[in-house]
Structures are given as C-alpha cells and as structure tokens.
Amino acid sequence: DFQLTQSPSFLSASVGDTVTITCQAHVDINKFLNWYQHKVGQAPKLLISDASTLQIGVPSKFRGSVSGTNFTFVITDLQPEDIATYYCQQYNEMPLSFGGGTKVEI
Amino acid sequence: QVHLQESGPGLVKPSETLSLMCSISGGSMSHHYWTWIRQPAGQGLEWIGRLHPDGSSNFSPSLESRVTMSVDTSKNQFFLNLKSLTAADTAVYYCARVAAAGSFEHWGRGILVTVSS
Numbered sequence: 001d002f003q004l005t006q007s008p009s010f011l012s013a014s015v016g017d018t019v020t021i022t023c024q025a026h027v028d029i030n031k032f033l034n035w036y037q038h039k040v041g042q043a044p045k046l047l048i049s050d051a052s053t054l055q056i057g058v059p060s061k062f063r064g065s066v067s068g069t070n071f072t073f074v075i076t077d078l079q080p081e082d083i084a085t086y087y088c089q090q091y092n093e094m095p096l097s098f099g100g101g102t103k104v105e106i
Numbered sequence: 107q108v109h110l111q112e113s114g115p116g117l118v119k120p121s122e123t124l125s126l127m128c129s130i131s132g133g134s135m136s137h138h139y140w141t142w143i144r145q146p147a148g149q150g151l152e153w154i155g156r157l158h159p160d161g162s163s164n165f166s167p168s169l170e171s172r173v174t175m176s177v178d179t180s181k182n183q184f185f186l187n188l189k190s191l192t193a194a195d196t197a198v199y200y201c202a203r204v205a206a207a208g209s210f211e212h213w214g215r216g217i218l219v220t221v222s223s
Contacts, residue, residue: 032207032208034208034209034210036151036210038151042215043200043213043214043215043216044151044200044210044213045213046209046210046211049205049207049209050207055211085150087150087151089151089153089209089210091207091208091209094164095153095164095165095166095167096141096153096156096164096208097153098150098151098152098153099150100150101150101151
C-alpha cells in the first residue's frame with residue numbers, strides 16, 4: 001500500500017500560534033494531495049486540494065505547500081474553532097489513502 | 107448545494123452483511139465518482155472504495171473481497187454492502203462525492219455502525 005506519513009499525530013498549541021503539519025509521501029505524487037479538517041461529530045471538510053489550492057470559502061489562515069515529496073500544512077493565528085483532526089490524502093495512485101491524522105488542541 | 111445523507115442499521119451481528127445507503131440531493135450523480143470512507147473509533151480515516159455510474163470502480167485491497175458498491179441514478183442513491191462482518195468493522199461510515207481532481211468535496215454526516223452480537 002501507498003505510504004503517507006503524517007506528523008505529528010498530536011499537537012498542542014496556544015491561541016494565536018502558528019502550527020505546522022507535515023505529510024511525507026514515499027514516492028513522487030505530483031502534488032496530488034489534499035488536506036481535510038475533521039471536527040468531532042461533523043463530516044470532514046476539504047480545505048486544500050492539489051497541495052496548495054485553497055477551497056472557496058476557506059479562510060486564508062490555512063495554507064498548503066509542497067517541496068518534492070514533503071507536503072506542509074500551516075494554520076496561522078490558531079483559534080478555538082480550529083480544534084480538529086487534520087488529515088492529508090493522496091490521489092496519485094490506487095488505493096486512495098489518508099495520512100494518520102493530526103489532532104490539534106489548544 | 108450538494109447534500110449527502112447515510113442511512114442504514116446502527117447495529118449488525120458478526121458474520122452478517124452491512125447494507126448502507128447514501129441519498130444525494132442538489133446535484134446529478136452522473137459525472138462523478140462516489141465513495142465510501144470509514145473511521146473506526148479512535149482511529150483515522152480509511153478509504154473503502156469508489157464507484158462511477160458508468161461502472162468504473164476501485165476498492166481498498168484490504169476490503170475488496172468483502173465489498174460491493176452500486177448506484178441507482180434514477181433515485182440519486184449510492185449503496186455499500188460489506189459482508190462477513192467482524193467487530194473490526196465497527197466504525198462511522200461516510201459517503202462522499204469525489205471531485206475530478208480526486209478530492210472528497212462533499213460528505214455526509216456519517217452513520218455509526220456497531221458490529222456486535
């Protein structure tokens with residue numbers, strides 16, 4: 001199966017902080033990676049597609065970038081409403097797959 | 107706005123078959139893949155498989171032998187059957203629409219399915 005290594009698995013930060021989550025693919029996936037926000041009791045929400053394309057209506061405090069096989073997701077000015085688990089997901093090859101998730105707490 | 111809603115039993119017995127339905131409103135099924143994803147308690151998201159109304163499909167290798175998916179475009183419904191259930195299949199099951207770019211752009215709220223005797 002495709003290896004998508006997401007880190008950290010847990011992150012605790014303060015209000016106003018900038019937090020960074022990484023996702024590493026074991027091979028080149030041509031930027032075919034998405035980021036989701038999953039709040040407890042809600043459906044996951046697509047935030048960023050194709051490594052860096054912010055979805056319509058998603059605040060610019062969320063940002064994605066890529067360098068080679070290393071993908072980075074950044075949240076600036078962390079707020080209580082950002083508490084969630086964040087997942088990366090690759091669609092370069094089958095089976096589609098998610099990273100292990102990063103639980104963000106304040 | 108596209109809206110998806112999962113329905114089905116909340117409790118099924120081991121060795122039985124789980125049947126879930128995803129009802130879709132606000133858009134046509136015809137031009138998209140539709141997918142099922144699950145999340146076991148305390149674990150991450152697991153992709154189960156996807157189906158296009160033209161019959162194209164892909165499945166997770168770990169589940170492929172037990173999974174069947176189907177669509178009824180006349181009723182805007184998408185189905186999952188998962189057979190030979192065990193406790194490990196206990197999870198929240200989500201249906202979602204797949205965007206052309208391979209992202210899961212619209213999701214249902216999910217349905218908790220417990221496998222227990």
